[in-house]
Amino acid sequence: MPRPKKIRKINNPPKIKGFRPIGQLSRKNPVVINFEEYEAIRLCDYELMDQLAASKTMEVSRPTFTRIYESARRKVASAFVDSKSIVFEGGKVNFDNEWFNCLTCGAFFNNPGANTSLTSCPLCGSSHFQNSDLQGLSCPEESHTQTDLTC
Amino acid sequence: MKVAISVNHNSLHAKLDLHFGRCAYFAIVDTRTKKVEFIENPYQNQESGIGKKVSQFINNLDVSRVIGFQFGVKIKEEFDQYKIQLIAVQDADKSVQDFVNMLTNH
Numbered sequence: 001m002p003r004p005k006k007i008r009k010i011n012n013p014p015k016i017k018g019f020r021p022i023g024q025l026s027r028k029n030p031v032v033i034n035f036e037e038y039e040a041i042r043l044c045d046y047e048l049m050d051q052l053a054a055s056k057t058m059e060v061s062r063p064t065f066t067r068i069y070e071s072a073r074r075k076v077a078s079a080f081v082d083s084k085s086i087v088f089e090g091g092k093v094n095f096d097n098e099w100f101n102c103l104t105c106g107a108f109f110n111n112p113g114a115n116t117s118l119t120s121c122p123l124c125g126s127s128h129f130q131n132s133d134l135q136g137l138s139c140p141e142e143s144h145t146q147t148d149l150t151c
Numbered sequence: 152m153k154v155a156i157s158v159n160h161n162s163l164h165a166k167l168d169l170h171f172g173r174c175a176y177f178a179i180v181d182t183r184t185k186k187v188e189f190i191e192n193p194y195q196n197q198e199s200g201i202g203k204k205v206s207q208f209i210n211n212l213d214v215s216r217v218i219g220f221q222f223g224v225k226i227k228e229e230f231d232q233y234k235i236q237l238i239a240v241q242d243a244d245k246s247v248q249d250f251v252n253m254l255t256n257h
Binding site: 012013015105106108110112120123124126 | 216218223224227230231233234235236237238239240241242250253254256257
């Protein structure tokens, strides 16, 4: 079994769910770009950080960052050349925030009054909830439903 | 306590609106009296900057929790500032009545 991936830290998740090519309806086989790959491109090519600084921001090693970044660039290139749509989804990531996930009703909720700790889900009252930071977001292979929160 | 739900029309069968700021109505649920009141969203057709206005509008309604399908980064910041709790339910099949039941059954 391969070593589990370290959780990557994401400061700004994408504001949209993806891109679609103009002039061609190709919803089939979209390129799935993970949040970590999006973040790698954002840090490197938008914030113009060097890879060492970017890797520190995402709390992964520099070689790992390079692998994430390279995979991201290849996916973007393949989407451009093969006119595929791009979907942002999944990845082993940790948003910089305070969202919780109720295990009973499946709702996500936050705690804006940070001084008081939560004891139950605000929607169904269940005490079975977890910090969604700890669990990371599931990979697209495992689940298609859970990943679209922009936090 | 009052809870605002972003919904697509004004009945108890209304479903969650997928875009919080541009929903047609807000269902305001009073968890103590179980009363539901529907208020039309005055900003649903505005072009931009609705996050700020909608969050202000909801804050003025004395609401302490908000239920929507999902929330964007900007509107989360606005609600954080008013200390309004956000609940994102990624289940477009739940109706207002379902939410009222869930909120009052504990």
